[in-house]
Amino acid sequence: MSTIVENTIAVRRVSTALFTCVLAALAGLMFGLDIGVISGATQFIQKEFAISDRMIEWIVSAMMLGAAVGALGAGWISAALGRKRSLILGGVLFVLGSLLSGAAWSPDTLVAARLILGLAIGVATFTAPLYLAEVAPEYIRGAMISLYQLMITIGILVAFLSDTAFSYSGNWRWMLGIIAVPGILFLLGLFMLPDSPRWLMMRGRKEEAAGVLHRLRGDREQVAREVSDIEEQLRTPQKGWHLFLQNANFRRSVGLGVLLQVMQQFTGMNVVMYYAPRIFRDMGYATSAQMWFTAIVGLTNVLATFIAIGLVDRWGRKPILYTGFAVMALGMGAVGTMMHLGVATHGEQIFTVAMLLTFIVGFAMSAGPLIWTLCSEVQPLKGRDFGIGCSTFTNWVANMIVGATFLTLLNGIGNAATFWLYAVFNLIFLMITFALVPETKGVTLEQIERNLMAGKSLRDIGQ
Incomplete structure (x- = not known):
């Protein structure tokens, strides 16, 4: 019993x-x-x-x-x-x-x-x-x-x-x-x-933190171990701004995080998320078809995310990013070319939609989830909150720029040139990945930090 x-x-x-x-x-x-x-x-x-x-x-x-x-x-x-x-x-x-x-x-x-x-x-x-x-x-x-x-x-x-x-x-x-x-x-x-146990510990409320952990874990030994681990972690205070001013190596990791977020946003993914019906309208589809194809974009985005979840710890970060940026460049380039040639027949419409969905797959399997992973992995412990904060802020600023310029680009340089522009961006990002992005698969955060602070090149800090 x-x-x-x-x-x-x-x-x-x-x-x-x-x-x-x-x-x-x-x-x-x-x-x-x-x-x-x-x-x-x-x-x-x-x-x-x-x-x-x-x-x-x-x-x-x-x-x-x-x-x-x-x-x-x-x-x-x-x-x-x-x-x-x-x-x-x-x-x-x-x-x-x-x-x-x-x-x-x-x-x-x-x-x-x-x-x-x-x-x-x-x-x-x-x-x-x-x-x-x-x-x-x-x-x-x-x-x-x-x-x-x-x-x-x-x-x-x-x-x-x-x-x-x-x-x-x-x-x-x-x-x-x-x-x-x-x-x-x-x-x-x-x-x-419940309140976060770590936050309760930060406020000196150790007994409440232990109580929350006991409700969530049940095992007293595990609770005691986690409480001890949190206490140990809290002895390493965040000194992000001071570290940023004093340490050039930390500035490199913050800069890489910022660059990665700019790359993610200028792939053109959120252009599709915010303006998909307009894009499908320019392909010649009526309102109802525009909306249903937009829903298909959303479904493709969900399903392709599972590709990243399944491959990230088997392929590694860089091979997936190489594949993703190449696929996105191909998709955007093909859409731009079809817009330039004219999307007249039903077959041409379907092909253009298929290439747009190919672009979605490229993003969802690569830059979508992996940029966030890399941004957290490359920051040293004492400056992690500051570094991730800088990259997150950059993400939203770049996102705003993309959202605030797409229709202006369409009206200014035309549909084809706009999609070609994003295709070129993705090719550039592929080269940046080769030159600057480290492979962090199977490497501890502590080893990445040691390599960074030792002055190794950014692309080598995961070795």
């Missing part, structure tokens, strides 16, 4: 840990919903308010500006309020931004609503992976962080499907406002989360 009771308690604790992690990972779902939802709404917003492509660019990119600001303050917020309360703040902003988007009475109101959503994303994208890393049991930590990335792609797909459903009525307000519903459910669930 006692064995049955013990097993029941163990299963309950595992379930509690999984529930906690999955609920936190749903922040990624909210993030994906907000990325994807604007794509299908822009053409109806533009028609109702009779606004220019430039104003549409501002509406789209305002969210990235808010995310950049939110990311800048997220480290301080998560330290001061705690991971749980930071996620709750993000949840409140998600709901407010969604409701205001649906009720917007002017383009300026939409810009303001998107800024609020961006603030939510900036806070959540910093805090959720951090919280997951701090509460997940060791044996599922990698899976839970990967789940967060997968949730983002699922959120984008769900947003595309929702947009497709509402496109038949043209009701963009429902497109933007409906995501307040999962936002409210997510917010209510957050109140059930």
